[in-house]
Amino acid sequence: MHIQRRATAVAPTPPLSVQQAAAPASIARGGRVSLDIPGDVHQHYFGRGRRRYRLPRFSDLKDITQSKTLGIDQAELKELVKTALIRLKKENRLKSKDSLDAIIDAIFPAPGSIDQSAFEAAVDSSDRTIIYMSVFDTNARIKDKDRPKLRSAMRWAIKVIREAQTSKTMLTRIFGSKQADAAGNYRKAGDRLQAFVDSTATLNKSVNTDYNRDDAALYLGGWADFDDQVIHLEPGVAKVTNSKESVATLVHEAAHLADGAIEDHGYYPPSTGKDAFAGMAESRKLNNAAHYEEFVRRWLNTSTYNNDTEFTPGKAVSGAALTLEDDVRLATTEYFRHGWDAAVEVQFALVKYRKDLLASKDAKFKKDLPELKKISKAMHLSLHRQSPGHETVTQLDIVLAESIARVVSDMGDHSASIKLALTPKDTSEIKKASDRLINDTIRSYGALLGDSKKDRTLTNWLVANYGKAFY
Numbered sequence: 001m002h003i004q005r006r007a008t009a010v011a012p013t014p015p016l017s018v019q020q021a022a023a024p025a026s027i028a029r030g031g032r033v034s035l036d037i038p039g040d041v042h043q044h045y046f047g048r049g050r051r052r053y054r055l056p057r058f059s060d061l062k063d064i065t066q067s068k069t070l071g072i073d074q075a076e077l078k079e080l081v082k083t084a085l086i087r088l089k090k091e092n093r094l095k096s097k098d099s100l101d102a103i104i105d106a107i108f109p110a111p112g113s114i115d116q117s118a119f120e121a122a123v124d125s126s127d128r129t130i131i132y133m134s135v136f137d138t139n140a141r142i143k144d145k146d147r148p149k150l151r152s153a154m155r156w157a158i159k160v161i162r163e164a165q166t167s168k169t170m171l172t173r174i175f176g177s178k179q180a181d182a183a184g185n186y187r188k189a190g191d192r193l194q195a196f197v198d199s200t201a202t203l204n205k206s207v208n209t210d211y212n213r214d215d216a217a218l219y220l221g222g223w224a225d226f227d228d229q230v231i232h233l234e235p236g237v238a239k240v241t242n243s244k245e246s247v248a249t250l251v252h253e254a255a256h257l258a259d260g261a262i263e264d265h266g267y268y269p270p271s272t273g274k275d276a277f278a279g280m281a282e283s284r285k286l287n288n289a290a291h292y293e294e295f296v297r298r299w300l301n302t303s304t305y306n307n308d309t310e311f312t313p314g315k316a317v318s319g320a321a322l323t324l325e326d327d328v329r330l331a332t333t334e335y336f337r338h339g340w341d342a343a344v345e346v347q348f349a350l351v352k353y354r355k356d357l358l359a360s361k362d363a364k365f366k367k368d369l370p371e372l373k374k375i376s377k378a379m380h381l382s383l384h385r386q387s388p389g390h391e392t393v394t395q396l397d398i399v400l401a402e403s404i405a406r407v408v409s410d411m412g413d414h415s416a417s418i419k420l421a422l423t424p425k426d427t428s429e430i431k432k433a434s435d436r437l438i439n440d441t442i443r444s445y446g447a448l449l450g451d452s453k454k455d456r457t458l459t460n461w462l463v464a465n466y467g468k469a470f471y
């Protein structure tokens with residue numbers, strides 16, 4: 001499954017009519033299309049200030065605390081909830097100014113007991129961006145009222161895709177000698193979207209969204225599964241709150257559906273450095289979904305680049321060779337992206353197991369339990385601490401996995417602000433220099449487990465498990 005990180009903190013825009021979309025001539029002239037709409041800001045990740053770490057509902061925590069069978073040691077439970085609070089504190093979302101230990105001691109005054117007033121004094125429990133409500137709202141069908149707008153964004157994406165197929169000059173600027181292959185992939189991507197426009201049954205079967213706000217908490221823009229030909233869109237994309245971002249995301253996900261070889265090798269800048277993205281090798285960018293956004297973004301005037309910028313392998317936008325620092329920073333952001341991706345997959349899996357268990361279907365869970373316990377141990381969750389024979393996926397586990405995904409994603413952004421001291425010695429040692437940058441980033445960011453050695457062990461485990469399906 002190819003998951004897509006949410007690219008921007010998107011501001012709503014008025015819907016763009018197909019009329020506006022049908023004016024691509026300016027691309028051929030090399031000028032930027034003038035579809036500038038106030039508020040359509042192409043924001044950077046950095047400092048976006050979206051605060052989304054969450055906690056389980058009080059009732060879910062109470063169930064865990066008072067369970068006669070789960071058997072999680074009270075001291076360990078306090079530690080687990082404390083790590084969730086460390087992350088909320090990082091986002092300045094604790095109501096209480098007390099120390100974390102004082103807050104935790106007040107919430108859990110004695111073994112087996114939990115204090116609701118202390119919980120409510122610590123966090124605003126009515127805020128759904130703080131409290132995780134229901135696993136059953138994830139992966140929901142597109143609501144009837146959202147469908148027409150999504151379809152019009154799809155029609156619009158198809159129009160741009162059809163334009164791309166015949167824009168040899170522009171595709172050559174982006175894909176170089178692979179432009180004809182790229183055109184073929186665009187054609188298939190357009191056909192996939194056309195099928196969703198043509199048939200409601202196909203749309204309902206193949207496109208879903210999330211009404212539980214997991215996506216926002218995970219920084220998830222969407223995902224695509226080539227084998228099942230399914231795409232998932234975060235609710236803002238599905239509801240088309242920003243038409244240009246919806247179109248770009250639809251093309252990205254449709255590219256995954258076009259060919260199983262199209263994966264993610266670096267998201268659209270600034271997630272991947274602007275120069276590193278432009279300087280990617282031809283064979284790699286042909287199979288990188290984010291590169292299929294570039295034609296669309298040039299067309300929509302939301303590109304990071306000028307319309308006449310040529311992407312040249314190994315070279316920065318300026319034409320200069322990519323520097324050692326570019327390589328080290330790309331290796332570092334890719335490390336955190338892989339870690340984020342794996343943590344999102346774990347969260348997805350835990351949601352599925354919890355849904356199964358709540359529906360009294362436990363066969364798969366029981367079969368997979370040994371593996372799940374290993375995951376729990378590596379990610380510092382609660383499963384492996386529960387009484388043998390009584391294990392379950394608690395809401396706390398889901399929230400912890402979700403917040404790990406967030407922290408690791410934030411760390412990738414944070415790495416851009418960490419100074420990188422490169423000595424000539426590093427020229428042949430990108431990996432070593434990147435390792436140092438990763439450690440410096442983790443130390444500087446904090447807020448994962450509260451211990452940078454343990455943090456690095458955890459992120460290494462995630463990166464080693466990149467690409468694995470956990471359910």
Ligand SMILES: [Zn+2]
Nearest residue numbers: 002004264289
């Ligand atoms: Zn992708």
